[in-house]
Amino acid sequence: MKLSRRRYVVASLSLAATVVVGGSLAIADSVFRVAVPTRIAVQATPIVAFDNRDPTRIRFGALEFSGGLALTSDTRAFGGLSALHIEPDGSHLLAVSDKGSWLRGRIVYRDGKPERLADAEMAPILGPDGKTLASRGWYDTESLTQTGGQFYIGIERVNRIVRLDYRRDGFRARGRPIPVPDDFKTFSYNKSLECLAAPPKGSPLAGHLIAVAEHSLDKNGNHRAYVLAGSSGDSKVVRFSVKRSDDFDVSDCTILPPGDLLLLERSFSFVRGVGMRIRRVPLASIKEGALVDGRILISADLAYQIDNMEGIAVHRTARGETMITLISDDNFSAIQRNLLLQFKLVE
Numbered sequence: 001m002k003l004s005r006r007r008y009v010v011a012s013l014s015l016a017a018t019v020v021v022g023g024s025l026a027i028a029d030s031v032f033r034v035a036v037p038t039r040i041a042v043q044a045t046p047i048v049a050f051d052n053r054d055p056t057r058i059r060f061g062a063l064e065f066s067g068g069l070a071l072t073s074d075t076r077a078f079g080g081l082s083a084l085h086i087e088p089d090g091s092h093l094l095a096v097s098d099k100g101s102w103l104r105g106r107i108v109y110r111d112g113k114p115e116r117l118a119d120a121e122m123a124p125i126l127g128p129d130g131k132t133l134a135s136r137g138w139y140d141t142e143s144l145t146q147t148g149g150q151f152y153i154g155i156e157r158v159n160r161i162v163r164l165d166y167r168r169d170g171f172r173a174r175g176r177p178i179p180v181p182d183d184f185k186t187f188s189y190n191k192s193l194e195c196l197a198a199p200p201k202g203s204p205l206a207g208h209l210i211a212v213a214e215h216s217l218d219k220n221g222n223h224r225a226y227v228l229a230g231s232s233g234d235s236k237v238v239r240f241s242v243k244r245s246d247d248f249d250v251s252d253c254t255i256l257p258p259g260d261l262l263l264l265e266r267s268f269s270f271v272r273g274v275g276m277r278i279r280r281v282p283l284a285s286i287k288e289g290a291l292v293d294g295r296i297l298i299s300a301d302l303a304y305q306i307d308n309m310e311g312i313a314v315h316r317t318a319r320g321e322t323m324i325t326l327i328s329d330d331n332f333s334a335i336q337r338n339l340l341l342q343f344k345l346v347e
Contacts, residue, residue: 032077032332033099033134037123037171040075042105044116047341050305061298063278063324063343067113068305071338077101077122079338081327083144083196083252084311085151093117094166095311095327096141096153100125100134102171107340114342123171125153125164133162133175140190142310143252147198147207148231152178154193154211159184161193161209161228181226181237191215194310195253195263198230203258204283207232210261212242215249222291223250240286243293248277251310256322256345259283263294264312264326273302276309278324298343307337321345 047068049055058065072078080097087093095103105120124132125141133139133155143154151166153175162175184192194214199205209230216224218241227238242250248265256262260280267275281294300306307328315323322345330336 030099030134032080032097033132033139034075034077034101034122034124035132037121038075038077040073040078040120040122042071042073042078042117042120044069044071044114046113046115047305047339050300050341052303052305059346060300060304060343061296062280062345062347063298064346066323066342066344068339068341069114069117071117071340073120075122076332078103079330079332081338082142082194082310082329083153084313084325084327085144085146086313086315086325088315090315090317090323093313093325094144094151096125096144098140098142098156098329100132100139100141114340117340121171126172126174127162128174128176130174138162138175142194143196143211144311145196145198145209145254147200147209150231152196152198152209152230154196156192156194156214157190159187159192161196161211178229180228181239183224183226183239187213187216187224191249195250197253197255197261199255199283200257203255205286208234210253210286212250212253212263214251217244220291225286225292227286238286238288240288240290240292242281243291245293248275252312254312254314255283256280256314261286261294262297262312262314262324264309266309274306274308275299275301276306276326278312297345305339305341307339309339309341 050065051057082098085094102123105117127133140156142156151164164173166173191214195212197210209228212225223242248267251266252264263279277299278297279294285292310329311327313325324343326341328339330338
């Protein structure tokens with residue numbers, strides 16, 4: 001279906017309003033958090049075409065569109081999905097919302113395409129004392145990764161990273177802060193820890209954490225970025241930069257094994273509206289003081305089925321296909337959407 005000008009304008013204005021007032025709304029909107037682990041029902045509307053103008057098209061840059069879902073729920077805490085992890089089976093997902101909540105569930109497929117989300121549960125993310133992260137003001141959970149059997153969550157505004165033994169404790173896992181550089185105190189408010197990634201065993205920088213700031217820039221206008229210890233035991237901090245271009249900011253990242261960092265990026269302007277792209281950055285290029293860049297795999301605007309895309313994850317199918325899954329943050333807005341999109345990497 002052709003994208004209407006009305007939807008384009010409404011979506012653009014909605015995101016603009018979020019940027020302007022989101023900081024004040026986040027503290028007041030405690031209604032959008034869950035207090036205890038809760039089973040929820042999630043409704044899914046299939047997205048059968050990515051290009052609104054040509055439903056037969058499936059190839060977009062280096063990716064092929066596999067399918068997608070628009071997700072809704074009567075549970076008010078559902079939404080604001082900001083980071084994503086997909087298990088190796090390609091079905092079980094774990095996500096965090098920017099109100100300090102976990103979401104887990106199971107993607108059900110039909111003919112290789114996402115059909116619905118089953119077994120969905122939400123719970124508050126806990127802090128080191130067993131109380132919720134949100135209760136101490138650490139609610140803006142925006143990034144998620146795992147290494148060495150531990151999960152790590154990046155928290156914007158307070159610029160902290162917490163480690164959780166989710167494999168052992170599930171929703172009862174407690175987020176314990178890890179040391180971060182003093183540089184983090186100088187990040188721009190609400191424009192910091194959107195990207196955490198952990199290269200696996202056999203990759204360059206294996207066992208470390210890679211952190212890239214959303215829009216906290218260096219003196220040359222590029223994204224400030226870091227290599228941190230993670231499970232490696234290496235206390236040395238490596239500082240580098242990611243080239244910023246075309247007014248895109250980093251909204252998440254993940255590892256494409258064995259040797260690449262995938263950066264999910266978004267842009268917004270009143271003229272062009274909302275944009276999304278994915279860049280592929282070689283891990284081997286990350287060194288102290290380096291300025292790294294990478295090839296664009298896909299770029300899309302509101303002529304395509306996108307929203308405020310904030311989460312990215314990678315898994316491989318039993319047939320050896322590399323799948324990239326994206327989710328969007330609806331900002332708990334009635335005119336934005338929680339999207340789950342899947343693509344196959346074809347080059």
